[in-house]
Amino acid sequence: MKTYDVMVIGSGFAGMAASLFAARRGLSVVQTGATGGIDFSTGFIDLLAVHPIAEQRVWMDPFAALAQLRRDLPAHPYCRVTDEEIVLALTEFTEFLGNQGLCYRGRAGRNTATLTSAGTMKPTYLLPCSAWNGVEAWESKARTLIVDFHGHKGLSARQIAEVRGASWPGLQVARVAFPGMSGELYPEHMAWSMADPGRRAELAAAVAPLAGDVDFVGFPAILGMTETSAVLRHLEELLGKRIFEIPTLPPSIAGPRLRAAFDKGLPGLGVRTCTQKLITNVEYGEDTFRFTAGSGSTAIELSARSAILASGRFFGKGLKADRMRIEEAVFDLPVRQPKTRSSWHRAAFFDPRGHEVNQAGVETDELLRPLGADGNVFHPRLHAAGAILAHQDWMRMKCGAGLAIATAYKAVTGLRDAL
Ligand SMILES: Cc1cc2nc3c(=O)[nH]c(=O)nc-3n(C[C@H](O)[C@H](O)[C@H](O)COP(=O)(O)OP(=O)(O)OC[C@H]3O[C@@H](n4cnc5c(N)ncnc54)[C@H](O)[C@@H]3O)c2cc1C
Structure with a gap:
């Protein structure tokens, strides 16, 4: 069985970006994933428009907003990436899409008010x-x-x-x-x-x-x-x-357009994609991860030296919840979550502060490596990116795709150094 350099778990914005960045840096990549947020998105790439959530303060300069966010929320995943890395990530991502016929546009350093x-x-x-x-x-x-x-x-x-x-x-x-x-x-x-x-x-x-x-x-x-x-x-x-x-209401064609661009462009970079397959089992040692993707007669076995967990939250199926507890679905990583079930949500659905459950996710070190139950890095060659990261409410802060792409960039940089 071939051992890939990287297994990318997820095919949303974070997973697609991680596969792209890794393949373009000469790593062999295999990617799994099914439908996620990207399939329902407007196609807009939000970087950061609202902070603090409770004040609903809207920023037209996302980099000024990022500077303020980093002062206010030191655990936010945006504190793990620099402005320079964000710009490089977004440029590489949108240049790739442009080459696949999906052109993107914006104003350097400025948000643009766009009709919905x-x-x-x-x-x-x-x-x-x-x-x-x-x-x-x-x-x-x-x-x-x-x-x-x-x-x-x-x-x-x-x-x-x-x-x-x-x-x-x-x-x-x-x-x-x-x-x-x-x-x-x-x-x-x-x-x-x-x-x-x-x-x-x-x-x-x-x-x-x-x-x-x-x-x-x-x-x-x-x-x-x-x-x-x-x-x-x-x-x-x-x-x-x-x-x-x-953009129309979901399901729109922004998602299929993005998928079509990646379907067209990633194989040319040597990425093996296993679409509509979720990882159902993982075993790992010091050097290698072994994954089962899918189940039953169509299940396949895959092996990789490192992994990027880009499996999203509840909608993407990266997190699952029973009545009392939220769990991470692939590695059973500890999930940062509200202490009790009753504090998942505030009483009012439209409470401007949002709901604590929407900041649940995995905690990481500076290099975006998830932490285990003992508070240490879970595995030196496992990184995480995108919505699964704790301490952020991408929907209210309007930072979904931008955060996913930027953290994917950081994760790939980190794992390349670790290989
Ligand atoms: C309705 C809607 C509108 C949106 N609009 C915008 C917008 O205007 N602007 C913006 O910036 N963002 C928007 N977003 C957010 C954006 O699409 C992403 O949801 C977000 O950026 C997070 O991306 P992600 O890749 O981390 O997670 P997701 O997009 O949720 O992707 C998770 C991926 O992981 C896969 N996965 C989960 N578990 C496993 C497993 N066990 N094995 C293998 N794969 C697994 C899933 O199948 C999926 O492919 C919108 C989202 C939604 C739902």
Whole structure:
């Protein structure tokens, strides 16, 4: 059996980033994982926008926010990575995506307020280029038409206009039939159908009479699965308007687009991916980890000299909970968690301080190596990255993908030195 340099456990933002960074540094990589947060994400890469959570303070300079966070929360995983490492990680990650045809854009050192399907403006750090014209339309309060479709539930143009109306008087809305489809519409089907230039022409023909005096047209994010920039360009030519996408409610196609980019790019870097397989057993000695991925007749045995645990929290299945206790699912690592079940959640669901259970996770040393029950490093060649790390509430701090990518970068740096 081949012994890989690294087993990456997880195929969310943290696992994908870890596989990419490790493979590009010449390590042999095997990756396992199934559906996780990335499949439901908007595609935005948040770095840090809210701190402290209790004050709901919003920052447009994420690096100023990081400096404050590091002063206030010394156990937060962002204290384990430097600003320089964050910038390098995000640059390498988005350059890779760009090379796979999934372009990202942002402003160096600044968050950008970005339109969501709810009509709110969300501060994020990097966003798909296909959404960028929406930023410019909003910032200049340009005459803009937002289009939605009969039978598609992921985005309501009318709701966006109701929320934004007073602050964006030039906003107009329209609902049209999506070409070639009827009944309930699914974003993935819609996106694949946009590969056909004839369908794009039909879409443009349906929208053109409604878009007379506007400069921008916004669509739900369904404009192509793998060649979005080509679809956008073609629609811009056909309509003579600047086009942008708005991420839809989950399940959106941001996740499938990201997966498609990794599916296309990682094998070329030599990464072996075992999709839709979870690690069901692990044995380890000083030199090697032996994993079972999957169960029953399709289970496979894998061997690696080191591992990165990027298995997420409850949604990703990296953590599991019974009524009293939270456990880590692969190594049974100690999980930092509220002392009692009754303190998992505060009484009010929307309590601005958040809930203690949302900061549960594994504790690590400076190099992101998980700690064992005795407080020492559990294994010198096991690192952790992403949502499974304790002391952070990525959802409320708006730092999900950024934290995952940055800690994956740090974990790979650490394990490369340990091999
Ligand atoms: C609805 C939604 C919207 C979001 N929107 C944004 C956004 O706008 N911006 C942003 O920055 N972030 C967003 N996120 C967060 C982001 O997608 C990630 O959830 C987050 O960054 C954490 O990534 P992760 O890789 O650590 O964990 P996850 O994405 O949860 O991935 C965990 C991975 O580990 C795998 N795994 C678990 N157990 C095992 C096992 N035993 N063996 C092998 N593999 C295992 C899972 O199958 C999965 O592939 C959103 C998340 C959700 C759910």
